[in-house]
Amino acid sequence: MYIADVFSESELRAFGAEIPFSFRAHTTIGVGGNAEAALYPATADGFSFAVSRLRSAGIAFLVLGKGSNVLASDAGYRGVVLRTDRMRSLTLTEQGILAQCGVGVGSLLRFAAENGRGGLHFLAGIPASVGGAAFMNAGACGRYIGETIRCVTALCGENAHVFSSDECAFSYKHSLFMEQPFYILSVEFMTEFGEKKSILRDIDRVICARDRLPRGKSMGCVFKNPPDVSAGTLIEQAGLKGASVGDAVVAQEHANFILNRGKASAAQIRELIETIRMRVYAVSGVRLEEEIRYIGEF
Numbered sequence: 078m079y080i081a082d083v084f085s086e087s088e089l090r091a092f093g094a095e096i097p098f099s100f101r102a103h104t105t106i107g108v109g110g111n112a113e114a115a116l117y118p119a120t121a122d123g124f125s126f127a128v129s130r131l132r133s134a135g136i137a138f139l140v141l142g143k144g145s146n147v148l149a150s151d152a153g154y155r156g157v158v159l160r161t162d163r164m165r166s167l168t169l170t171e172q173g174i175l176a177q178c179g180v181g182v183g184s185l186l187r188f189a190a191e192n193g194r195g196g197l198h199f200l201a202g203i204p205a206s207v208g209g210a211a212f213m214n215a216g217a218c219g220r221y222i223g224e225t226i227r228c229v230t231a232l233c234g235e236n237a238h239v240f241s242s243d244e245c246a247f248s249y250k251h252s253l254f255m256e257q258p259f260y261i262l263s264v265e266f267m268t269e270f271g272e273k274k275s276i277l278r279d280i281d282r283v284i285c286a287r288d289r290l291p292r293g294k295s296m297g298c299v300f301k302n303p304p305d306v307s308a309g310t311l312i313e314q315a316g317l318k319g320a321s322v323g324d325a326v327v328a329q330e331h332a333n334f335i336l337n338r339g340k341a342s343a344a345q346i347r348e349l350i351e352t353i354r355m356r357v358y359a360v361s362g363v364r365l366e367e368e369i370r371y372i373g374e375f
């Protein structure tokens with residue numbers, strides 16, 4: 078079944094449908110084939126409507142935020158992408174901020190600062206959507222987004238359900254949403270009251286510290302850190318800085334980043350990932366596990 082058999086022309090227009098959808102154009106690593114289509118729901122009801130239609134038609138789908146931690150196969154994805162970009166409302170709550178899943182982390186931090194709400198500065202510079210960051214339990218400087226979350230509203234089956242922070246089972250680069258087909262609609266953050274000036278200073282400090290990270294097309298860190306050692310250190314010790322397959326290169330500045338220096342394919346990046354895994358295992362006996370998420374078949 079095709080998407081045009083499932084949604085009317087006016088529904089596709091209302092969803093801002095992109096047919097086909099290019100992962101190369103919409104992921105930060107800039108590789109991958111196409112999906113049949115992408116839909117951009119603007120509201121939680123629209124999101125839920127799209128999910129329910131796709132499910133009843135038996136069409137596979139996946140949710141994509143900013144595409145900053147995914148590697149899509151060169152053959153693309155046989156299904157529909159639900160992009161959260163248009164779900165970006167932000168509201169102040171008594172103790173914090175309620176953000177829809179498609180809000181960018183940068184917009185969340187600007188809104189927080191404007192309203193004298195601090196405590197989220199450690200997220201500055203992460204090129205994520207709120208939904209993607211909560212799904213991945215993204216973090217930096219030893220802190221993780223899960224610590225700041227009061228609750229998450231997610232679509233479970235046909236209904237939205239509110240999960241307390243404990244129920245979200247956040248742990249290192251892990252959340253409940255990786256285990257169940259629940260889709261994050263919005264996140265309520267707990268914030269600290271503060272002065273706009275000092276909140277902005279905290280944000281700037283974090284952004285400056287990130288200056289050392291590699292520039293260019295990447296997915297951020299490719300591997301999770303094993304206990305007590307960073308994956309980047311292990312990769313460096315295995316002598317892999319600068320190692321490459323085609324245009325896919327291990328970054329000199331941070332060995333846990335793979336850069337697409339031009340026309341890398343997903344297959345080349347995957348080959349480099351396997352080479353890193355094997356060499357690190359041979360040198361240190363540690364088996365690295367990916368942090369990035371794969372889309373499609375490899």
Ligand SMILES: Cc1cc2nc3c(=O)[nH]c(=O)nc-3n(C[C@H](O)[C@H](O)[C@H](O)COP(=O)(O)OP(=O)(O)OC[C@H]3O[C@@H](n4cnc5c(N)ncnc54)[C@H](O)[C@@H]3O)c2cc1C
Nearest residue numbers: 142143144145146178205206208209210215216261296297
């Ligand atoms: C230059 C660079 C720097 C980075 N620095 C950091 C860093 O400091 N710390 C860090 O933790 N990460 C970092 N990352 C990785 C990445 O930004 C994070 O993992 C981020 O949380 C991914 O968010 P996203 O919106 O891009 O998610 P996507 O890449 O779009 O999706 C990631 C996963 O989340 C799922 N998902 C997305 N939205 C939803 C939703 N609403 N409901 C359910 N599932 C959803 C997707 O299906 C996918 O499986 C970096 C990446 C880059 C490119």
